[in-house]
């Protein structure tokens with residue numbers, strides 16, 4: 032689905048990631064860990080075409096990202112749901128409209144009537160928050176709304192950047208269960224996280240591969256996590 036081959040990324044000529052190779056196969060579950068500033072968000076951006084590698088190649092759904100124009104990237108992005116670290120809501124729009132935004136952007140006539148909007152809001156436990164504004168949500172509600180928005184176009188792949196960053200243990204377990212459930216439905220999932228306890232908890236329920244970015248490269252983490 033997503034394949035990086037000797038991929039590298041530099042900001043302003045300074046190498047952050049070098050010689051990264053990885054194949055994300057359909058239906059797999061990955062964690063991505065590593066110290067703060069190691070490049071986890073940057074790596075995820077390479078995986079969804081927000082950044083193009085400065086060396087090597089990235090293929091997404093068999094297409095070379097460096098050869099895609101903006102329209103092709105936008106079209107490809109419909110198949111990848113991204114949960115951003117800071118959620119990135121439009122604070123003046125109600126939660127349901129934020130969740131439906133990818134439908135609006137992709138030209139669906141009346142997103143508020145979309146069956147999957149109602150289903151998703153219910154699935155993430157936010158039925159009562161349709162008309163709330165994002166600043167009125169708790170941290171866990173924000174993360175669940177961000178997950179719902181990432182899923183609104185029924186993507187094949189979910190990339191979640193610290194989805195449990197600002198929530199307590201109980202809520203992080205709830206979010207993890209949702210992501211595991213998605214994987215059991217056949218979706219490919221990658222979660223970037225600092226939370227090693229979360230990774231340990233997940234391993235009891237899902238076969239997950241743990242990757243670590245360290246010293247600019249990507250390694251498979253040991254079983255001692």
Ligand SMILES: Nc1ncnc2c1ncn2[C@@H]1O[C@H](COP(=O)(O)OP(=O)(O)OP(=O)(O)O)[C@@H](O)[C@H]1O
Nearest residue numbers: 042043047065066067068069070071072073074116
């Ligand atoms: N647009 C940018 N321009 C220049 N440098 C950047 C840019 N975005 C990120 N960086 C730098 O790249 C490095 C890696 O950032 P990135 O956000 O990918 O790391 P991370 O592992 O996700 O960090 P954290 O765990 O703290 O979220 C950091 O030093 C950051 O300052």
